[in-house]
Amino acid sequence: MNSPRVTVISTGSELTAGRSQDTNSSWIANELFGLGYSVERFVVLPDDPKLIRDELKSLSSNASAEHPVLLVMTGGLGPTEDDYTLEVVCELTSSTPILNEKAHDRLQALYRLRGKGFEEALTTALRQVSIPSKSTALNNSTGIAPGFWSELQQGAYLACMPGVPKEMTSMFKEELVPLIRKQFHAGELYSDFLLIWGMSESLFQQEFIINLDVLKNGKAVWGVAAKKGYIRVTYQSEDKSVVDELIQKTKEKYTGLCTGDLFEDFPKLLSEKKLTIGTIESCTGGLAAKILTDRAGSSEYFLGSVVSYSNLIKENIVGVKKETLEAHGAVSIETATEMADNGAKLLGTDLAISITGIAGPGGGTPTKKVGTVFIGTHIKGQKTEVKELFLPFKRDLFREVVAATSLYIMYNRLRKLA
Amino acid sequence: MNSPRVTVISTGSELTAGRSQDTNSSWIANELFGLGYSVERFVVLPDDPKLIRDELKSLSSNASAEHPVLLVMTGGLGPTEDDYTLEVVCELTSSTPILNEKAHDRLQALYRLRGKGFEEALTTALRQVSIPSKSTALNNSTGIAPGFWSELQQGAYLACMPGVPKEMTSMFKEELVPLIRKQFHAGELYSDFLLIWGMSESLFQQEFIINLDVLKNGKAVWGVAAKKGYIRVTYQSEDKSVVDELIQKTKEKYTGLCTGDLFEDFPKLLSEKKLTIGTIESCTGGLAAKILTDRAGSSEYFLGSVVSYSNLIKENIVGVKKETLEAHGAVSIETATEMADNGAKLLGTDLAISITGIAGPGGGTPTKKVGTVFIGTHIKGQKTEVKELFLPFKRDLFREVVAATSLYIMYNRLRKLA
Numbered sequence: 001m002n003s004p005r006v007t008v009i010s011t012g013s014e015l016t017a018g019r020s021q022d023t024n025s026s027w028i029a030n031e032l033f034g035l036g037y038s039v040e041r042f043v044v045l046p047d048d049p050k051l052i053r054d055e056l057k058s059l060s061s062n063a064s065a066e067h068p069v070l071l072v073m074t075g076g077l078g079p080t081e082d083d084y085t086l087e088v089v090c091e092l093t094s095s096t097p098i099l100n101e102k103a104h105d106r107l108q109a110l111y112r113l114r115g116k117g118f119e120e121a122l123t124t125a126l127r128q129v130s131i132p133s134k135s136t137a138l139n140n141s142t143g144i145a146p147g148f149w150s151e152l153q154q155g156a157y158l159a160c161m162p163g164v165p166k167e168m169t170s171m172f173k174e175e176l177v178p179l180i181r182k183q184f185h186a187g188e189l190y191s192d193f194l195l196i197w198g199m200s201e202s203l204f205q206q207e208f209i210i211n212l213d214v215l216k217n218g219k220a221v222w223g224v225a226a227k228k229g230y231i232r233v234t235y236q237s238e239d240k241s242v243v244d245e246l247i248q249k250t251k252e253k254y255t256g257l258c259t260g261d262l263f264e265d266f267p268k269l270l271s272e273k274k275l276t277i278g279t280i281e282s283c284t285g286g287l288a289a290k291i292l293t294d295r296a297g298s299s300e301y302f303l304g305s306v307v308s309y310s311n312l313i314k315e316n317i318v319g320v321k322k323e324t325l326e327a328h329g330a331v332s333i334e335t336a337t338e339m340a341d342n343g344a345k346l347l348g349t350d351l352a353i354s355i356t357g358i359a360g361p362g363g364g365t366p367t368k369k370v371g372t373v374f375i376g377t378h379i380k381g382q383k384t385e386v387k388e389l390f391l392p393f394k395r396d397l398f399r400e401v402v403a404a405t406s407l408y409i410m411y412n413r414l415r416k417l418a
Numbered sequence: 419m420n421s422p423r424v425t426v427i428s429t430g431s432e433l434t435a436g437r438s439q440d441t442n443s444s445w446i447a448n449e450l451f452g453l454g455y456s457v458e459r460f461v462v463l464p465d466d467p468k469l470i471r472d473e474l475k476s477l478s479s480n481a482s483a484e485h486p487v488l489l490v491m492t493g494g495l496g497p498t499e500d501d502y503t504l505e506v507v508c509e510l511t512s513s514t515p516i517l518n519e520k521a522h523d524r525l526q527a528l529y530r531l532r533g534k535g536f537e538e539a540l541t542t543a544l545r546q547v548s549i550p551s552k553s554t555a556l557n558n559s560t561g562i563a564p565g566f567w568s569e570l571q572q573g574a575y576l577a578c579m580p581g582v583p584k585e586m587t588s589m590f591k592e593e594l595v596p597l598i599r600k601q602f603h604a605g606e607l608y609s610d611f612l613l614i615w616g617m618s619e620s621l622f623q624q625e626f627i628i629n630l631d632v633l634k635n636g637k638a639v640w641g642v643a644a645k646k647g648y649i650r651v652t653y654q655s656e657d658k659s660v661v662d663e664l665i666q667k668t669k670e671k672y673t674g675l676c677t678g679d680l681f682e683d684f685p686k687l688l689s690e691k692k693l694t695i696g697t698i699e700s701c702t703g704g705l706a707a708k709i710l711t712d713r714a715g716s717s718e719y720f721l722g723s724v725v726s727y728s729n730l731i732k733e734n735i736v737g738v739k740k741e742t743l744e745a746h747g748a749v750s751i752e753t754a755t756e757m758a759d760n761g762a763k764l765l766g767t768d769l770a771i772s773i774t775g776i777a778g779p780g781g782g783t784p785t786k787k788v789g790t791v792f793i794g795t796h797i798k799g800q801k802t803e804v805k806e807l808f809l810p811f812k813r814d815l816f817r818e819v820v821a822a823t824s825l826y827i828m829y830n831r832l833r834k835l836a
Binding site: 022023030044046048051058302304313399 | 433434435436437438439440441443444445446447448449450451456457458459460461462463464469473476641642643644697699702703704705706707708710711712714715716717720721722723724725726727728730731734735764765766777778779780813814817
């Protein structure tokens with residue numbers, strides 16, 4: 001069967017009112033890309049049964065067995081009166097709502113758990129655990145409302161899932177992917193990715209991607225996402241060796257700048273080497289520490305930080321010499337070095353990252369422009385290094401990039417020692 | 419003229435591939451809401467001229483003078499070969515591309531500025547400063563490519579703007595809003611908002627909104643956005659007194675829980691009172707400090723922080739008593755109190771916020787569940803207070819909510835003293 005024309009639909013009046021942001025569609029598109037399908041269109045609609053019905057009709061109208069259509073829809077499966085998905089799909093497939101046993105049992109259990117009588121919210125709640133009679137249930141392993149898979153007409157397939165990201169993402173992976181694979185005989189794609197630090201999307205495309213024949217002749221597809229401080233490059237192909245070669249080529253081109261998922265690998269490396277870490281931050285105001293503690297279990301390697309925003313705290317708590325601050329200024333190699341070394345001593349850590357820079361918009365000087373930052377890395381038994389970077393971004397982006405990059409710099413030194 | 423049926427369109431293959439997130443559509447929808455228009459649908463399309471043309475055709479097909487259609491489209495105005503907006507709109511309006519003088523001059527100036535010959539990139543660049551002959555230019559005050567306003571057929575109006583948010587937002591406000599007002603005679607709406615802390619979207623709707631007749635009879639519209647630790651409630655009406663009354667009613671219903679934009683008002687209050695602040699954080703790992711330093715000029719009131727993630731740092735740097743930690747544990751009123759009081763002394767600040775809790779998923783006990791947090795607020799000359807909260811959210815949300823709420827708690831104490 002030909003691969004389907006795919007549309008991703010999100011429903012919710014809070015979305016079309018701009019009160020909240022639809023993140024489901026791009027997540028789904030990204031996953032489908034991983035399965036080898038490209039999405040033709042996103043549509044976001046308010047909770048309006050007529051609009052939803054008309055959209056589903058027109059999107060499925062020109063579908064056929066030879067030219068199938070896949071519609072992946074999220075939202076509108078809740079218990080409230082502005083949830084219309086069940087009603088609309090029942091109408092389009094001339095079905096009636098029927099109870100989904102599995103969901104119904106889980107709902108009852110939940111009520112028991114809460115010590116509530118199941119009768120209380122019966123009417124509304126039951127709606128939430130019903131699916132169209134002519135549909136296949138998509139089990140909801142993390143929430144209440146089941147999703148469902150319907151054929152609107154020959155060759156027009158509709159998957160409905162809850163709008164709650166946590167419920168949708170697990171339902172997509174556990175329930176929907178197998179159905180899509182079965183329906184459209186999708187070939188298994190092999191995929192791998194790299195982070196490239198200090199690289200821009202467009203530069204990477206210009207100086208590397210455009211020269212790769214294997215991408216031109218369609219043997220593999222690539223994707224790149226611009227992140228804060230790095231880009232995330234993905235290659236996909238049915239042939240593992242093709243992907244491996246692309247990863248290898250990329251590493252050779254950008255030696256030292258490539259990592260795996262740093263935010264996974266760095267903590268892993270720290271645990272393996274039984275190293276403890278802390279940060280002494282000025283312009284990032286604690287953001288590097290926050291990132292280091294994003295993951296559960298970070299107390300294993302992260303001990304603490306000092307945010308020495310004012311010079312008095314740099315002096316009195318961290319122990320940066322008054323003379324150093326006066327002679328070289330707070331934003332300098334010398335201050336960054338003392339912050340890292342004295343910081344490690346103060347916090348009692350094996351490693352310390354120091355960050356001092358000018359986030360702006362104010363505070364720049366002719367010699368030290370806004371966007372200047374010094375990142376120091378103290379490694380027990382090694383000479384402390386300080387990198388000077390110039391990142392002329394606006395304040396919030398500057399801080400995000402600096403914090404993430406400081407982790408990369410430390411990680412990169414550590415893995416070389418490994 | 420009747421108010422138009424509005425569709426917001428974003429183009430970009432990076433969007434439909436899920437490589438980047440469309441934030442323009444919800445921003446535009448929110449602004450249009452502020453002008454009194456509700457958006458009927460978002461459409462996101464790849465850089466595919468056929469798909470874009472067909473979508474614009476079908477969206478404008480049933481427009482008429484009595485039932486106008488407004489299409490607001492972003493993206494595809496760049497100089498590269500995958501930018502098709504100009505070409506498609508020229509085709510649909512049987513126009514030819516014509517140079518936009520203003521944009522052309524700015525482009526030339528830019529090249530001169532860069533000391534480059536204008537001839538270099540002429541061909542591609544010129545495309546970027548052209549608009550359809552049958553269209554009105556939308557001047558780009560922050561970038562190169564001008565936008566344009568075209569009538570696709572009677573009653574079907576299309577606004578095309580660059581996809582770069584900075585360029586799009588200023589073009590929307592400066593150039594497009596006046597045109598929309600003129601075309602559709604939009605009445606000026608008065609608008610005001612409140613933050614309500616520790617409140618959920620649905621609860622607010624159930625216990626407050628549904629009882630407001632003024633909203634039922636359409637004299638005013640409301641919007642609510644769920645944020646981390648609070649909801650943001652907006653009221654709009656052509657009648658200022660209606661909005662003021664709604665704000666008043668809300669404040670009465672949720673006394674003490676309402677603030678303006680805390681992230682503006684709190685710093686303002688600190689500056690007015692010439693107070694300095696610092697934080698001593700455990701589970702939030704520096705996030706409260708990061709938020710306090712998000713705004714430029716925060717060094718005026720924010721001096722620094724200690725992230726005392728490990729108990730040794732709570733003891734050795736912050737000066738929490740060993741006995742306190744042993745008798746009551748790190749997550750306790752007693753520890754939070756000492757963190758706040760000793761923290762203020764250590765940092766030399768007038769105010770100190772202390773945060774100690776269990777972010778999870780691990781670390782919970784029968785008596786102290788994951789989601790338990792103690793927030794201490796030290797105010798010079800006042801008795802230190804500690805609030806215990808139970809926030810059973812997943813790790814990252816828990817940390818965001820705790821950090822933001824800690825600022826609210828301190829702000830709320832301060833304003834009462836004012």
